[in-house]
Amino acid sequence: MKGVLLINLGSPESTKTKDVRTYLDEFLMDERVIDIPYWKRFLLIKGIILNVRPKKxxxxxxxxxxxxGSPLVVISERFAKKVADNTEIPVALAMRYGTMTIKKGFDELAKxxxxxxxxxxxxxxxxxxxxETVLVKAEEVRKQFYPNIxxxxxxxxxxxxxxxxxxxDNIQNHLNGFEYDHILFSYHGIPERHILKTDPTKNHCKIxxxxxxxxxxxxxxxxxxxxxxxxxxxxxxxNLKEGTYSNSFQSRLLKDPWLKPYTDFEFDRIPKEEGKRKMAVVTPAFVSDCLETLEEIAMEGEKQFFAGGGTDYKHIPCMNDNDDWVQVMNTWIDEWANN
Structure with a gap:
């Protein structure tokens, strides 16, 4: 019998500092998130970051x-329910970090x-x-608990x-008459070294x-x-015209070089250097709104853009649980199930 396990990032259990600390501990100690030797990662996370960042x-x-509850979790649950309602195949939801573990997702489907x-x-x-970290964790769970799956x-x-x-369509629907002179595609940032590490040829990626x-x-x-x-x-x-859109990368951590240009720099540069003061921001790396889209982009991004001279700003929500996105997922599931 076939089943589907949808896996998203995860979230703290609450906004209490202790719960945020627990979540950040698991997230940041992942060797595929902060990929430095364990002893350095331990000292950095346990000794410095977890003493400062959880409160912020x-x-x-x-x-x-x-x-x-957490927007990311609530939205993911709504999305999973809609997907499940449109297929006869069992569908479960899990998170890579937090209490909605991948193990629980396997348990639900196995039952x-x-x-x-x-x-x-x-x-x-x-x-x-x-x-990669999702797939590696899922395989660890499978081997340990469900080797026959x-x-x-x-x-x-x-x-x-x-x-x-x-x-x-989601972008077009949310623009809904908003007059912009620039669309910024802001993607989640990663260290440049991750690009080099994941290059299977070991010689193509030059950034x-x-x-x-x-x-x-x-x-x-x-x-x-x-x-x-x-x-x-x-x-x-x-049919966007060349010069009316660009890419950027957000959410840097530590002082290592990350993918550029940086989103927060662009919020300041675009109105000042390009004279564009009406901007829409899209976050295509996320299918569900979360801290990075709702706080970093929708709230702080707007402040930064206005401080740089912008006059009109619109954050385009993620696809979340909209019916078009649900239908796309159901189509992929059906194609897999009938293959």
């Missing part, structure tokens, strides 16, 4: 928290008699700190036509502005290339 992050979570699972990391683009993973869908169409345009097997796991391709496809679908 808790304050940020309080700004976006819903009465029902229903499932012996073959489609693993769906809810990330359009491949990165070692998102897709067969698993298959969905491929990164950054340029899948139905995903692009759903994303484009020099040209390697993303040259065909290569490296593109199968290159987050930077995949982000640029998503923007290109959406721009093509929406």
């Amino acid at each position: 992050s808790a304050a940020a979570y309080k700004k976006i928290w819903w009465k029902e 229903k008699g499932v012996d073959e699972i489609l693993i769906v990391p809810l990330y359009p683009h491949f990165a070692m700190s998102s897709t 067969k698993t298959t993973e969905i491929q990164s869908f950054y340029n899948e036509p139905r995903y692009i169409k759903a994303m484009s 020099d502005g040209s390697c993303c345009e040259k065909p290569s097997k490296a593109h199968e796991t290159c987050y930077r290339h995949q982000c640029f391709e998503t923007t290109k496809e959406i721009a093509k679908t929406l």
